[in-house]
Amino acid sequence: MIQTVATTPYPDQKPGTSGLRKKVRVFQQPHYAANFVQSVFDSLDGFAGQTLVVGGDGRYLNREVIQTMLRIAAANGFGRVLVGQGGILSTPAASHVIRKSGAFGGLILSASHNPGGPDEDFGIKYNIGNGGPAPEGVTAAIHARTLEISEYRTLDTPDIDLDQLGTQMLGEMTVEVIDPVADYADLMETLFDFDAIRALFAGGFTLSFDAMSAVTGPYATEILERRLGAPAGTVVNGTPLPDFGHHHPDPNLVHARDLYERLMAEEGPDFGAASDGDGDRNLIIGRHQYVTPSDSLAVLAANAHLAPGYARGLKGIARSMPTSGAADRVAQALGIPLYETPTGWKFFGNLLDAGMATICGEESAGTGSDHVREKDGLWAVLLWLNILAVRRQPVTEIMAEHWARYGRNYYARHDYEGIATERADALMAELRGALPTLPGRETAAGAVSTADDFSYTDPTDGSVSAHQGIRIGFADGSRVVFRLSGTGTQGATLRVYLERYVGADGELALETADALAPLIQAADALAGITRHTGMDEPSVIT
Ligand code: VG1
Ligand code: CO
Numbered sequence: 001m002i003q004t005v006a007t008t009p010y011p012d013q014k015p016g017t018s019g020l021r022k023k024v025r026v027f028q029q030p031h032y033a034a035n036f037v038q039s040v041f042d043s044l045d046g047f048a049g050q051t052l053v054v055g056g057d058g059r060y061l062n063r064e065v066i067q068t069m070l071r072i073a074a075a076n077g078f079g080r081v082l083v084g085q086g087g088i089l090s091t092p093a094a095s096h097v098i099r100k101s102g103a104f105g106g107l108i109l110s111a112s113h114n115p116g117g118p119d120e121d122f123g124i125k126y127n128i129g130n131g132g133p134a135p136e137g138v139t140a141a142i143h144a145r146t147l148e149i150s151e152y153r154t155l156d157t158p159d160i161d162l163d164q165l166g167t168q169m170l171g172e173m174t175v176e177v178i179d180p181v182a183d184y185a186d187l188m189e190t191l192f193d194f195d196a197i198r199a200l201f202a203g204g205f206t207l208s209f210d211a212m213s214a215v216t217g218p219y220a221t222e223i224l225e226r227r228l229g230a231p232a233g234t235v236v237n238g239t240p241l242p243d244f245g246h247h248h249p250d251p252n253l254v255h256a257r258d259l260y261e262r263l264m265a266e267e268g269p270d271f272g273a274a275s276d277g278d279g280d281r282n283l284i285i286g287r288h289q290y291v292t293p294s295d296s297l298a299v300l301a302a303n304a305h306l307a308p309g310y311a312r313g314l315k316g317i318a319r320s321m322p323t324s325g326a327a328d329r330v331a332q333a334l335g336i337p338l339y340e341t342p343t344g345w346k347f348f349g350n351l352l353d354a355g356m357a358t359i360c361g362e363e364s365a366g367t368g369s370d371h372v373r374e375k376d377g378l379w380a381v382l383l384w385l386n387i388l389a390v391r392r393q394p395v396t397e398i399m400a401e402h403w404a405r406y407g408r409n410y411y412a413r414h415d416y417e418g419i420a421t422e423r424a425d426a427l428m429a430e431l432r433g434a435l436p437t438l439p440g441r442e443t444a445a446g447a448v449s450t451a452d453d454f455s456y457t458d459p460t461d462g463s464v465s466a467h468q469g470i471r472i473g474f475a476d477g478s479r480v481v482f483r484l485s486g487t488g489t490q491g492a493t494l495r496v497y498l499e500r501y502v503g504a505d506g507e508l509a510l511e512t513a514d515a516l517a518p519l520i521q522a523a524d525a526l527a528g529i530t531r532h533t534g535m536d537e538p539s540v541i542t
Contacts, residue, residue, distance in 0.1 A: 002154070002155060003075070003156055004152075005031070005152050007031040007034070007151060007152055008149075008150070009035065009146060009147050009149050009150075010029070010146065013036050013039070014143045015125070018112065018125050018344060018345065019108070019123050019126070020036055020123055021121060021122070021123035021487055021489055022121070022122065023119070023489055024061055024116075024121065025118075027061060027065070028061070033068050033069075033124065034154065035149050036124055036142075036146060037069050037072045037124070037152070038072055038149060038152035039145035039146040040107070040126045040145075041076045042149070043138065043141040043144075043145050044104075047076075047105070048077040048078075049078075050078060050103070051078070051079065051082060051101055051103040051104060052080070052081045052082075052104060053081070053097045053101065053127075054066055054070065054073075054081055054082070054089075054109075055087060055106075055108065055109070055180060056087055056109025056278075057109070057110040057112075057116075057214055057215040057278040057279070058087065058088050059109075059110065059111065059120075059121075059242055059277065060116050060242040061109075061122045062087045062109050062242070063087045065122070065124070066083065066087045066109065067159050068154075071155045071170065072152060074157075074172065075171065078104075079173060079174065080174040080175075081173060081174070081175050081176070082097055082101055083160075083162065083175060083177055084097075084177075084178060084179075085163060085165055085177050085179060086163055086180075088215060089180045089215075090180070090184070090215045090216060090280070090378075091110060091278040091279055091374045091375075092374045092375070092376035092377070092378070093181070093183070093279070094108050095132065095372035095374040096187055096371075096372050097183060099131040099373070102129075103129065105128050105134075107126055108278070109122070109124055110277055110278035111123035111489070112280070112487065113248075113251070113281060113487075114487070114488075114489065115243075115247075116243050116244050117243030117244075117246070120243070121489050126138070126139075127373070127374075130352075130373050132348070132349035132373025133344070133345055133374070135349065135350070139346075155170065155171050157170060157171065160175050161177070162177060165178070165179065180218065181219050185219070185223050187371060187372075188223055188378070190309065191307060191309030191310075191379070192308065192383065193308055193386055193389065197382070197385045197386060198228050198229050199389065200385065200389040201228060201230045201231075205271070205388070206231075206269035207224065207230055207270065207271045207272070207385070208234065208236060209235045209272075209273050209274070209275075209381065210237055210251070210259045210273070210274035211235055211237050211274070211275060212247045212249040212251065212255075212256070212274055212275065212276065212277070213240065213241045213244040214247075214275065214276065214278070215275075215279045216275040216279040217238035217239050218238070219378055220235045220238065220378060223378065223382070250277075251274035251276050251282065251283035252283060252365065252540070252542040253283075254540050254542070256274040259272050259274050260272075260285060260290070263286070263288070268287055270287050270388075270394070270395075271286055271287070271395065272286075273380075273381040275377035279377050280368075280374050280375040281364065281365040282365055282366075282378075282380040283365055284380070284381070284384055286394060286396060286398075286399070287396070289395045291395065291399060292363075293362065293364065293366070294326050294363050294411050295324070295399065295402070295411075296367060296384075297317075297319060297327045297361030298327045298330045298406070299387075299398065300380065301331070301334075301359050302330045302333075303387045303391070304358075304369075306386060306387050306390040309369075309371065310358065310369070313334070313336075314357075314358040315336065315357060316336050317330065317336065317339070317357060317359050317360070317361075318339040318340075318341055318348050318351050318352075318356075318357040318361075319338070319341070319360065320340075320347070320361075320363065321340050321341065321343065321454050321468060321471070321481065322343060322363050322469060322481045322495070322497040323361060323362055324363065324409040325479075325499070325501065326409040327361065329407065333405075337356065339356065339357055339459070341456055343362065343486075345360075345366065345368070345374055345375050347456065347458070347465070349373050350460040353373075356460070358370050362375065363411070363413060364413075364542075365542075367379070400508075403508045404504055404508065407502055407504045407506065408502050408506075409499055410501075410502065411498065411500075411512070413498070413541070413542050414498065414538035414541055415485075415493055415495055415538055415539055415542070416493065416496070416533050417488070417491075417540065418491045418539070419491055419535070420492070421492045423533060424492035424493075424532075424533070426532060427529070427532040427533070428470070428484060430528065431527050432453060432470065435451045435452065436451075443474075443518075443521070443526065444519075444521035444525065445476075445478055445500075446474050446475050446476060448472055449473050449474055450472070450473035451470070451472045452470070452471055453467055453469070454468040454481075468483070469481050469482065470482045470483070474519075476500070477500075478501065479497075479499045480498055480519055480522065481495075481497040482497075482523075482527055483495050483497075494533065496529070496538070498523065
């Protein structure tokens with residue numbers, strides 16, 4: 001019954017910031033997905049008879065690759081697979097199911113915020129038993145295995161019915177098709193004061209949640225409209241579509257423009273939010289008030305105690321290095337540690353497991369806590385709602401009070417997309433080479449005070465991750481960070497992160513673009529962005 005299929009390696013299966021991400025057409029090459037899945041299993045030990053969790057964001061190819069995964073899992077000796085109905089599991093829900101079921105690990109099918117469809121992107125990532133993305137040691141082993149693979153094991157069986165809840169057999173392995181939403185929604189009820197949020201909605205508070213035709217639709221509809229009583233229509237674009245209805249499911253001011261405009265309108269809703277393809281990101285916009293993800297992390301950390309799940313306070317806060325220092329000031333005020341990690345959620349897992357941090361966040365619209373081991377879009381929206389339900393203030397006021405207390409970190413990220421890889425590499429190499437000469441250099445933003453290439457030593461296991469981004473600091477505490485994206489599927493993307501801190505007694509109501517103008521100029525002067533890329537301005541500003 002078990003078949004061994006001969007195959008040859010693909011040289012391009014190196015997992016990036018979160019898993020293997022490629023064009024659908026690349027995944028459609030013969031044995032491509034099978035090679036990767038077998039390489040994952042070949043890199044793991046001790047899963048015979050154990051449980052695997054499988055689900056994805058519903059994008060094009062989701063169902064087909066799930067069938068492949070199920071057969072390979074059965075042929076490799078997993079005892080049971082839990083798969084979301086219709087092949088659906090948001091990334092945070094998958095993390096929760098892995099933890100709750102005591103699974104050995106999970107395979108999540110998603111390319112997150114990248115577009116979906118036959119000409120767009122697909123991805124696979126492996127999560128370990130703590131529910132979080134595989135750490136670098138594991139992804140390195142998987143990559144090494146993909147370069148050597150010569151065969152994979154599978155079954156010759158008909159497809160499993162992914163729409164039928166309940167148990168089916170695949171060879172000797174049990175496949176359980178589960179409700180993708182219920183467990184996750186129950187978990188949210190344990191963390192937040194649903195009565196208070198229900199009362200907020202009952203009092204006429206209005207929310208617009210844009211699921212961007214991606215995976216959070218069913219989760220948001222169940223939680224916001226059914227369990228919390230928000231009016232029908234609160235969730236827009238709520239049905240997951242294989243091509244996300246041609247949306248680019250990246251919740252930022254460019255791709256969630258409609259939402260932004262609704263919130264800036266005279267008679268707009270009180271609160272707006274959006275999530276990404278796989279449901280782990282969040283965009284927060286109050287009426288007439290955009291909240292940067294870095295500020296959102298800081299506000300959530302400062303107010304988390306207002307939600308029952310965090311009433312006992314936070315153990316620590318962790319943020320990725322390019323995320324602004326706004327959360328650092330909150331940690332300082334709370335007297336708790338602040339950890340600065342490389343980009344990507346995998347670095348938070350150890351801190352959360354060790355009980356060193358409770359809340360984590362990234363500038364790319366990812367926030368989460370120790371309730372799962374992934375960032376969690378709806379979780380962030382619910383924590384905001386819980387805070388609003390208690391404080392009963394508009395978002396504008398909450399932000400103004402926050403800045404008046406902690407000062408304000410003006411922040412923006414400039415992405416230069418689709419650069420030829422050699423050009424992007426040359427820019428980074430030149431900048432790296434110049435690091436020792438930069439301190440003291442005069443720029444439009446003042447003199448450079450520090451310049452380094454971020455290296456992280458994990459405080460729990462001592463593992464070192466080097467070359468995680470170039471940081472350039474200025475005398476007034478401003479900062480520019482340069483790194484290349486690890487999630488793109490075409491050419492290279494340069495990310496330039498700009499941050500300027502203004503103290504509580506300074507100018508707190510500047511336009512971000514004005515506040516950052518000198519830094520933008522300095523960034524180009526230091527890195528030669530236009531010279532290397534030929535681009536006069538970024539493709540996306542968030
Ligand atoms: C981007 C973000 C990073 C995030 C990653 C995965 O990575 O910058 O903060 O963790 O995407 O997010 P990069 O390497 O392109 O900068 V998602 O929503 O894929 O899970
Ligand atoms: Co995502």
